[in-house]
Amino acid sequence: MVSKSIYLLTTLGLLSMISYGEENYKIKKKPTEFTILASQNGRVFNEEWPVFKEAFKDTNIKLKSAGSKNSTDEIQGFNLAISSGNLPDIISLSSPDKLESLGMEGGIIPLNELIEKHAPNIKAFFKKYPRYKMDAVAADGNIYIIPVYYDWYNMRASQGLFIRQDWLDKLGLKQPQTMEEFYKVMKAFKEKDPNGNGIADEIPYFERTAEFADKELIGLFGARTGFYVNENNEVLYGPEQPRFKEAMKEVIKWYKEGLIDPEIFTRGFQARDYMLRNNLGGMTFDWFASTTAYNTDKELNDKINNFKFIAIAPPEYKGKRYAPDARMTYFGGWGITASAKDPVALVKYFDYWFSPKGYELYNWGVEGDTFKRDKNGKKYFTDKVMKAEGKNPLEVLINDGVQFKIGALQDYNYEKAWGNPQASQWAEMYMKNGYVVDPMPILKYTSEENKKIQKINFQIKMLLDEMNQKWILGSADFDKTYPEFIKRLNDIGIKEAIEINQKAYNRFLKNSK
Structure with missing residues (x-):
């Protein structure tokens, strides 16, 4: 690196x-x-x-x-x-x-x-x-x-793993620390009626986008779904690596057992809102600031007694914790x-x-309008930003x-000044403890490289999205079709893509000297 x-x-x-x-x-x-x-x-x-x-x-x-x-x-x-x-x-x-x-x-x-x-x-x-x-x-x-x-x-931390602490408390469970405990908690959420309505309608894990198989759940195992660089500064493609196979098999198992939202590929961007407001969802991996805000949502808290949705450390897998979505x-x-x-x-x-x-x-x-300073010189946002009727602080600032x-x-301090203090604490906890998995730097290509890599990347993404969905939904057997997946990657030109990215990454390193 x-x-x-x-x-x-x-x-x-x-x-x-x-x-x-x-x-x-x-x-x-x-x-x-x-x-x-x-x-x-x-x-x-x-x-x-x-x-x-x-x-x-x-x-x-x-x-x-x-x-x-x-x-x-x-x-x-x-x-x-x-x-x-x-x-x-x-x-x-x-x-x-x-x-x-x-x-x-x-x-x-x-x-x-x-x-x-x-x-x-x-x-x-x-x-x-x-x-x-x-x-x-x-x-x-x-x-x-x-x-x-x-x-x-x-x-660098942008998103984290959130869990219904009120559900854990109701079932007498502790926050999961390992991947085995994570699985057991999902099973308990599914089978022990934590929302108390007498119906087995709980969905232990949900997501707002279909990227959960690309980044979040796969990433919690330390697997990658794109190009990345190992400790020897070698560019690799994640789905070709053993860790991807380990992770995908577990995610397939979880989906088959009903621990993952059955409509994960189709529910859409409003899934988080729907799952929480209807007291159905137990866990997700999402943005710290916007997800933390549900804890102070009056309408939701009036509807669900003791509602508490908190960020926890990612479960440990093979001696390490991974937060797969970083800025x-x-x-x-x-x-x-x-x-x-x-x-x-x-x-x-x-x-x-x-x-x-x-x-x-x-x-x-503008000073005096959206922000002022206290006697120690520390900046803070004015009532125009913090108490705007019908708008959250970010909307006011964007409109200016x-x-x-x-x-x-x-400036990260700007986010801390208008955001929920707990969200900042959780994000800082992820960064301080080294959970964040840094993505591949944005690489720069020559005109010729760019034409080739764009074509290959498009085809790779189409193939990966297709097979991820088939594997998880069960319409294709993972063990039987994985070798064919690798063959198709090679036919598309995965080796050439790795070579192009390696050249670009080497240039990136050179620019630091």
Whole structure:
């Protein structure tokens, strides 16, 4: 894996500890407008968001959306801009590979020299945190995008294993510590009527998506369903490994015994809400903040006495505990197009978001409006955020443009400030105890590699999804069909995919030097 020296930076703090940056943030003497193509989760960039109006006051740079407010599909908007040949000044996208491919074709400009000359905050940031710089460097050695970074050093845990503590208490059971105990608890939930209605309608394990077989339940055994890197920095494909076979056999057994939601592949995204509000579900693996919120849901708690849904440590399997769903280091980024009229001004604007003021604005909004400071200087959100009628705090912040997808760094303290304190404690417990299984870094490919790997990955995913469902539902015998599955992987080109990923990973490591 990546050298430990990179990860030791977790204790050093993030931008809140960095003192570089100018107090005078003006970039242009006169107000100057640039266009941006950006949308996130169905929201097109809005120049009226208070966060970006404040940035305009500071810098004299105003961004204007180049996309239609009715066009919320970012990939569709991106493809339309490319095909029309009418590129905006800036493009923000959740698929960095597409922007970097466009960069290698000349549509996005390299930022290396511009950062060196005009972006002291970004330059210092990359020097202090080489792991983040590794994510910014494309396969050809150029930096085409400034990523949207998670506060990865401080919080990598994103999801955890939740269990109905009130059901455990009713049945006189302890929290499961091993995989054997985990299985016994599921059996008890299924057979001993913990919801007390006299009907065997309990579903011990449920999920909101069909990915449970891909990540969560398979992952609790330490198995992988995609490409990963072992301790020798070798790229492997999880379903080819013995641990996958061990895990899949157990999951098949659990499903056959009715311990897993029989409608796991079809119930949909509302499964968590349905299972909990109807007092049917016993366990799931899901996001800390949103899942913890059910414990303070008045309607649910009025309906179910002593309701308590808590995060517990993953069960131990072969001497280790595995939390299979972790945050990546980043989730997209933005770049400057070859059509931009003033790249120097734009890279300075990019740099603004890594200054102390820009960092704060991006994460907390406008001081005095969405946040204030106590007598010790600690930031806290105002009543506008915390007591908004009909909206949760995150909705209020999103509607102000906080943490919209631009090249910047998230601050984990922002999440702690509005979220449930218990959710933060549980997430920190997962990270502190080393349960989190870090995913493969987002790898960078050359144009030729990208064409090959995209084709192979698509076919591999289709095959894996097909066989996972058949194996678990029982329509295909695992032991009999697994050898044919491996043969089909080889026919698709799994060995070539591993070779391509190994080259890309080696480049990734090289970028850390």
